Amino acid sequence: MSTQLSIPISREAVEKQSRANGEPEWLTALRAEAAGLSETLALPKPEKTRIDRWNLGALGTYKPSEAAASPDSLPEDIRALVPSGTSANLLVQRNSGVVYSHLADELKAKGVIYTDLETAAREHGDLVKSHLFTAIAKDEDKLAAIHAALWNGGVFIYVPKNVEVDIPLQALLFQDDAEATFAPHILIVADTHSSVTYVDHVISGQAGRTAPAVHSGAVEIIVKAGAKVRFASIHNMADNVVDLSTRRAIIGNDASVEWIIGDLHDGNTLSDTKSVLKGNGSTSDAKVISVGTHSQNMSLTTQAVHFGLSSDSNMVTRAVMRDEASAIINGITKIEKGATKANGVQTERVLMLSPKARGDANPILLIDEDDVTAGHAASVGQVNPEQIHYLMSRGIRRAEAERLIINGFLAPVVSEIPIEAVREQLQRLLEGKLGS
Structure with a gap:
């Protein structure tokens, strides 16, 4: 049995909004058809x-x-x-x-x-x-x-x-x-x-x-x-x-x-x-x-x-x-x-x-x-306790050691961001989520 979801949209409301926005008729028709489909299709x-x-x-x-x-x-x-x-x-x-x-x-x-x-x-x-x-x-x-x-x-x-x-x-x-x-x-x-x-x-x-x-x-x-x-x-x-x-x-x-x-x-x-x-x-x-x-x-x-x-x-x-x-x-x-x-x-x-x-x-x-x-x-x-121990033996506190390991874990993706300012923002967001 497919799971159904009650949705607060209708074909008529979608058509009205599309026309109010001055959209071409082909797009209004596409939206209206999709609104009708949404009432019958199952959730993924x-x-x-x-x-x-x-x-x-x-x-x-x-x-x-x-x-x-x-x-x-x-x-x-x-x-x-x-x-x-x-x-x-x-x-x-x-x-x-x-x-x-x-x-x-x-x-x-x-x-x-x-x-x-x-x-x-x-x-x-x-x-x-x-x-x-x-x-x-x-x-x-x-x-x-x-x-x-x-x-x-x-x-x-x-x-x-x-x-x-x-x-x-x-x-x-x-x-x-x-x-x-x-x-x-x-x-x-x-x-x-x-x-x-x-x-x-x-x-x-x-x-x-x-x-x-x-x-x-x-x-x-x-x-x-x-x-x-x-x-x-x-x-x-x-x-x-x-x-x-x-x-x-x-x-x-x-x-x-x-x-x-x-x-x-x-x-x-x-x-x-x-x-x-x-x-x-x-x-x-x-x-x-x-x-x-x-x-x-x-x-x-x-x-x-x-x-x-x-x-x-x-x-x-x-x-x-x-x-x-x-x-x-x-x-x-x-x-x-x-x-x-x-x-x-x-x-x-x-x-x-x-x-x-x-x-x-x-x-x-x-x-x-x-x-x-x-x-x-x-x-x-x-987190590998041996890595933590190694870093702490070099005078690094546990919290900082964990942060370094996590950053190293994520670095292969973070380093691929094509704009430096975006990389820096991503790093700030990561530190915020991991430190919250």
Whole structure:
């Protein structure tokens, strides 16, 4: 029997809001269809995680915020989170709408598009329509359908053929009203032989901690032949927010995607990141870190599905569990029939800092082809007492010794963040969660 969820949306309400926002008819129809699907589809059933017990209905209502002329005119608590010295190549979403967006003139001259997805649907309709919900199917499950009906603000990036974007594009996705629908959808299209790096922060402010809320986020990345996309994202929302994040990439011939995910959210988390290696010679590299504290429940899944010849995937997940936190960490490598010479490698490691914490690492290999290579490694354990003893014998206090070991455990992912300021912010967030 499928688990059902009563949702506070209707086809009529979705159509009305879409038309009020001036969206094209094709998008209004898509949203309405998704709203209808959400009433019949079942929730996903992640391994050993009862998401049907979470408050998934706290979706809020559509509440756009006032536009800002520059980052300096943003509210103080948001302005403090904007990377220092950044104004170009930056997008800021507050609650249900984007309030600031700017792209450098030199990138505009090259044909690069960087704007919110709502605007892109109106101004670049054919381009958006041909790619939206092609990596994530709106009928994938109930949560996907709800997101397809309600998504707001969001990000759209298009990089033309043979264009390399050397400066990372950055976004701040911010919720400070728990009663506002917060459902950003990120769509990145990298045309043939192009390259781009995108970094975002998904954050909630103090004002948004007053009631239950849901972040319903989705990412679609279309990487065409010979293109390269690097995607980095840090999630750090309050414990009253349920974080639902689905990420998908479709990768063409000799194309590559790199995922760098920091799941540092304080509330319950359902995160699913998948690379579909369609093309011959396609590659995917995924690095995920997570820190669980208090009594939060987390389900973190990273997947690679191989279709292309000589395709290659690598997945690394490292998690630290404190207090009574629990995490189910799944790594899934699927090599389809015909994907000869494919190579898939995955590693999941969990470090336990409390006897009441729980972490399950589940490496899964599904191989339907003979001429391939695949491997996995997984471990769950506590801080090594011999390492603690060694450091203390050198005059380091126990608390500092544990901190050094934890930082070393997470360093392989933290060091891969492509922007120094973001690495520093991630390090601060890690120290805050591990020291709280």
